[in-house]
Amino acid sequence: MLKMESKVTEHQEAVLDVLLEKVYRDSGYDFRGYRRGTVTRRLGRRMLTTGVKTYLDYMHFLDSHPEEYERFADYLTIKVSSFFRSPYTFKQVAALVIPQLLQSKKKQGDHCLKFWSAGCAHGEEPYSMAIMLADFLGEERSHYDIAIYASDIGSLDLNKLRSGIYSASDVEGLPRSLLDTYFLPEGDDYEVREDIRQMVRFFHFDLTSTLGQPLPGMDCIFCCNVLIYFQRQLQERVLEKLYNSLAVPGYLVLGEVETPTTTLLEKLECLDSKAKIYKRVRT
Ligand SMILES: C[S@@+](CC[C@H](N)C(=O)[O-])C[C@H]1O[C@@H](n2cnc3c(N)ncnc32)[C@H](O)[C@@H]1O
Structure with a gap:
């Protein structure tokens, strides 16, 4: 069971790599070197909002909604700040x-x-x-x-x-x-x-x-x-x-x-x- 779970994760990781390559190739936004935890969390949220279930479906969604590349970049970058923050x-x-x-x-x-x-x-x-x-x-x-x-x-x-x-x-x-x-x-x-x-x-x-x-x-x-x-x-x-x-x-x-x-x-x-x-x- 554990073995199967890790297989699924590996597969998802591989698809995520392809997704990030696609985003880079099509939009120039390069999230390939971002921490994986941040990427999966933020992308997961965006997928919930768009009603898309898998990374593969999200790639199709990007193809049919080119404006989504900007949203993706916006979701992946955390813009929390404040005056004189530190x-x-x-x-x-x-x-x-x-x-x-x-x-x-x-x-x-x-x-x-x-x-x-x-x-x-x-x-x-x-x-x-x-x-x-x-x-x-x-x-x-x-x-x-x-x-x-x-x-x-x-x-x-x-x-x-x-x-x-x-x-x-x-x-x-x-x-x-x-x-x-x-x-x-x-x-x-x-x-x-x-x-x-x-x-x-x-x-x-x-x-x-x-x-x-x-x-x-x-x-x-x-x-x-x-x-x-x-x-x-x-x-x-x-x-x-x-x-x-x-x-x-x-x-x-x-x-x-x-x-x-x-x-x-x-x-x-x-x-x-x-x-x-x-x-x-x-x-
Ligand atoms: C958490 S905010 C920090 C803002 C401010 N420097 C501060 O400390 O309050 C992180 C910022 O880094 C920006 N950022 C993330 N990746 C970036 C990149 N590849 N190039 C330029 N800015 C980036 C985000 O868009 C976001 O505005």
Whole structure:
């Protein structure tokens, strides 16, 4: 009996491989290196919603409903986020990274600050980064040319992200002083202040892509709570890409439960192991 069950599982695994290949070939979305548990759970939910019973039937469903590829990508990527999601990390970035960064910029006579939120979900993270910088720099902000690049997989509506409109429940955890300073009430909602919105540049970018370096010379990259969905090999590939996008010095910030791979750890200096802040020190 046990043997039969494991046979069925093996067969399902094989069909799932074919399904993920098909999705990659037909849509470019590459979930082949995602953790299998996440894929089967999320796909299972989507199949329930569509009334499809087997992976094979779901492949037929994709053929007859091409718009389903977007839904599939949307279901497989978990977009839970919040403003200043990990307050300790933001506190430590403000305390450790920004002063060091400004000092080295001053030495180089460089006035550009380039940040990247890789896997930005609904924009809470890049807007938090912009608010953190605005709050830190105060009047001095006008001396700098600040760009916060914010990317996510293709299924997000960029215009919605750029509008910077959030519901009352989205901004619930924000300290009142930040809400009052950096947001404007918009009916029942809140709108991120225009000067903050202008610092953030949203674009679609799939981190699994094998195409060239997306953004070189980044001073600081946040890639939080994204790698946890990837298998080890994909984590390594993505981390290598992020590392190559960093300037020297450049700072990499990961999610609370994420760590760089051993190979990458050797190349980075750890600034705060709890806040998951790492520094690229070598060219
Ligand atoms: C749990 S959210 C984390 C959001 C934010 N970084 C944070 O920590 O609150 C994970 C994000 O990673 C994005 N993501 C997953 N796979 C991706 C990929 N291959 N390329 C780019 N973004 C991806 C998802 O769409 C989602 O927005």
